[in-house]
Amino acid sequence: MKITLKMPKRLNRSWGVDVLLFLLLGGVACFMALPLVFTISNAFKPIDEIFTFPPKLFVRNPTFKNFTDLVGIFSDSWVPFSRYVFNTFFIAIIGTIGHVILASAAAYPLAKIRFPGRKLLFSIVVLSLMFTAYVTQVPNYMIISYLGLINTYWAILLPAFGMTLGLYLMKQFMEQIPDALLEAGKIDGASEYRIYWQIVMPIVRPAWLTLIIFSLQSLWTNGSVTSHKYIYSEQLKTVDYVFGQIANGGLVRTGPVAAVTLLMMIVPITVFIVTQSSIIQTMSTSGLKE
Amino acid sequence: MPGGKPGRMLRSKAARVWTEMKKNRHAYVLMAPYFIIFCTFTVIPVLLSLVLSFTNFNLLEPPRWIGWQNYARLFVQDDIFLIALKNTMLFAAITGPISYIACFMFAWLINELPPKLRAVLTLVLYAPSIAGNTYLIWQLLFAGDSYGYANSFLMKWGFILEPIQWLQDTRYVLMILILVQLWLSLGTSFLAFIAGLQNVDRTMYEAGSIDGIRNRWQELWFITLPAMRPQLMFGAVIQIASAFSVAEISIYLIGFPSVDYAAHTIVTHLVDYGTIRFEMGYASAIATVLFTIMLTVNLVTQKLLGKVGE
Numbered sequence: 001m002k003i004t005l006k007m008p009k010r011l012n013r014s015w016g017v018d019v020l021l022f023l024l025l026g027g028v029a030c031f032m033a034l035p036l037v038f039t040i041s042n043a044f045k046p047i048d049e050i051f052t053f054p055p056k057l058f059v060r061n062p063t064f065k066n067f068t069d070l071v072g073i074f075s076d077s078w079v080p081f082s083r084y085v086f087n088t089f090f091i092a093i094i095g096t097i098g099h100v101i102l103a104s105a106a107a108y109p110l111a112k113i114r115f116p117g118r119k120l121l122f123s124i125v126v127l128s129l130m131f132t133a134y135v136t137q138v139p140n141y142m143i144i145s146y147l148g149l150i151n152t153y154w155a156i157l158l159p160a161f162g163m164t165l166g167l168y169l170m171k172q173f174m175e176q177i178p179d180a181l182l183e184a185g186k187i188d189g190a191s192e193y194r195i196y197w198q199i200v201m202p203i204v205r206p207a208w209l210t211l212i213i214f215s216l217q218s219l220w221t222n223g224s225v226t227s228h229k230y231i232y233s234e235q236l237k238t239v240d241y242v243f244g245q246i247a248n249g250g251l252v253r254t255g256p257v258a259a260v261t262l263l264m265m266i267v268p269i270t271v272f273i274v275t276q277s278s279i280i281q282t283m284s285t286s287g288l289k290e
Numbered sequence: 291m292p293g294g295k296p297g298r299m300l301r302s303k304a305a306r307v308w309t310e311m312k313k314n315r316h317a318y319v320l321m322a323p324y325f326i327i328f329c330t331f332t333v334i335p336v337l338l339s340l341v342l343s344f345t346n347f348n349l350l351e352p353p354r355w356i357g358w359q360n361y362a363r364l365f366v367q368d369d370i371f372l373i374a375l376k377n378t379m380l381f382a383a384i385t386g387p388i389s390y391i392a393c394f395m396f397a398w399l400i401n402e403l404p405p406k407l408r409a410v411l412t413l414v415l416y417a418p419s420i421a422g423n424t425y426l427i428w429q430l431l432f433a434g435d436s437y438g439y440a441n442s443f444l445m446k447w448g449f450i451l452e453p454i455q456w457l458q459d460t461r462y463v464l465m466i467l468i469l470v471q472l473w474l475s476l477g478t479s480f481l482a483f484i485a486g487l488q489n490v491d492r493t494m495y496e497a498g499s500i501d502g503i504r505n506r507w508q509e510l511w512f513i514t515l516p517a518m519r520p521q522l523m524f525g526a527v528i529q530i531a532s533a534f535s536v537a538e539i540s541i542y543l544i545g546f547p548s549v550d551y552a553a554h555t556i557v558t559h560l561v562d563y564g565t566i567r568f569e570m571g572y573a574s575a576i577a578t579v580l581f582t583i584m585l586t587v588n589l590v591t592q593k594l595l596g597k598v599g600e
Contacts, residue, residue: 013506025399025411032476033414035421106324109317116307116314121325124333129527130584131336132535134560135577138349138570139335139342147330162327168527169482172520176489192316206485214478217420268420269413276409279488 036265043067043262047255066259073246073256079234081242088220088239091153092267095160096215100208103166104174108196110167111174112182122171128164137229144230155230160219166211173207174200209275217268240264343574353571360575371576373551374559377464378534378580381555382587384468386533389475393525396476397483398510412484419477425542428470432456460552463544467553470539477532479525486521490514515598522598526591534584537561556580 037057042050044062074081109115110122140159149155177200185195201208221240231237243260246253311318343360345353364371400411413420431439434455441453456462490513498513515522537557540546544553547562556576564573 017506021399025396028396029411029414032417032473034417034427036414036417038427039421102324102327106321106328109314109320113314113317115317116310121321125328126527126588127585128328128332128336129531130588131339131581132557132560132577134537134557134564135339135342135570135574136332136335137564139338140331143330143334158327159331162324162331164328164332165478165528167324167328168524172482172524173486173489175520176517192320196320204489206488210481210485213481265421272413272416272420273409276412276484277405279405279485 039258039261039265042258045255045258050254050258066255070246070256070259070263073249073253077242079237083235084237084239084242087153087236091156091160091238092216092219094153095157095219096212098157098161099163099166099215100211102161103163103211104170104201104204104208105196107167107170107174108200109192111171112177112179112200113192125164125167125171129168141229150230151232151236153236156219160215163215163218165214169211169214170204170207173204177203206279209279212275213268213272216271220268221264339574340578342571343578345571347570347574349568349570356571360572361579363572364575364579370551370554371556371559374554374556377552377554378536378556381464381468381471381536382530382533385471385475385536386529389472389533390479390525390529392472393476393480393529394483394522397480397487398514400484401487408484412481415476416480418474425470425539428466428543429457432466434458457544458549460550463548463553467536467540467544470543471533471536474539475529475532477528479528482521482524482528483518486518487514489521490517511598519595519598522595523592526595527588530584530588530591534580534587 034057041057041059043066044064045059046061046063046065049056049060110118144150144155144159149158181203182195182199185199190198228237228241243257243264246260247257342353344355344357346356346359347353396415400408400415403411433439433441434453434457436442436445436453438453438456440456441450444450445453454462456466494513494517495509498509503509503512535557536555537560540548540553540555540558541561546558548554548558557580560573560576560580563569563576
């Protein structure tokens, strides 16, 4: 195992192709970065620059006025702004944790335990990914209202716990784990629950760190899309609902809206950077000597 | 004896399954919470929608059973659906494979960078999926007057003399839609591939180089791709789902309905009937047809992916 520490990274690599490939990567990256650059620079534009035609990508006279205006708008709010912030964080965090844990718990048996019904359950999961959500909205509403979840956090949290994507993603990653490793755990007397939590989960760390990004992003930014359907009381609404209201304020509000767009992006991006840089190579065979 | 041999065999099989199930009860306990929720909020709505596709349902009156009428109407009477079908197929045939390969290539390139740089580059490439206002940039680029970036560039260099109405001209809208989708395409499967590459056992590369693998392309085909087969399958399903259910970018960028239905897709057709005309039965039939198409494409793709690295 000593040899692996030297990272056989430069194996089979030639400098020429390296340079060429990374030039390509750089070029594409510049183009892909446009929305980020645009959003950041827009948030600091004074009102006349926002309306310049044709619009400029970069800001010329940066100002914090959009942000101070935003604070002014919030101070008029009927429900304290902190309440909306709490709702958003609560839904995003609890929803993500619940989804990651429940989906991986269900993925482990599907990937590694042979039990009757395994194939059937898995194909139902994959099939459901192919069905468009536009027509299931009405049945979904009927179910949520039948269960009495209208106007509670659960109307958003419960469906988020059971999203399809997470189970599928986790199952695919768990499939790569060598069976011998799990056998070893069993021989040492670990229960299935322990194997799941202490052997499987640490190995598929890159998978659930990625899943956190997906789940958090969808709960954070699409919160309003689902929440306005099931949640009517003002105290339970999320930040992006309020931001939507601000955007409806017309031209005067264009500056604050630019600021809002930037603010809404900060949390997903922070989570993104933290999770992406903590995806450390976990070899599927670490701890296994053959 | 009534219920002789076949009956007994059936019973013994049931008994065997039951002991298997009892032996694996932990599996069911682990799965229960997720699957109860999943069935309630995903499986039941899908089943309900499949049933609704055989009814006439306008959300006000109770559904009325009409058999295959919705489907017959879809293929025989609805010309616009056929346009939507053609557009969607063309769109998916181009964006699906290209964005799938792009997702993998970029993930593969980024994977060799040190973690910090990798995180930043991943973010930049994923940016279009994370930023909410992406349509704005394309609207600027393809604005119909001479100030639009595309027009002003082409006019400055003398390729055209008059601005092109990019987003209104039926000759261009579908192409623009494809371009924007490709730009947006480094999404879910891209991140899954990046994580997947991290899970590939490093020692295999050493073993491979001893076994005579000479360059990075051989390494890719014989080691990396086969080791990533689970992620590749996942990515394919996600890409198929997103390539065939394109709607939002068409609605926001080109308009709804688009000029002469040039950018009309199956899902925008569905949105039309489901949320504007309130013909839920008909909308469900559209969804079912789309579902069948995606399923077929998925089966073929999974077959092809099984051959990777052989």
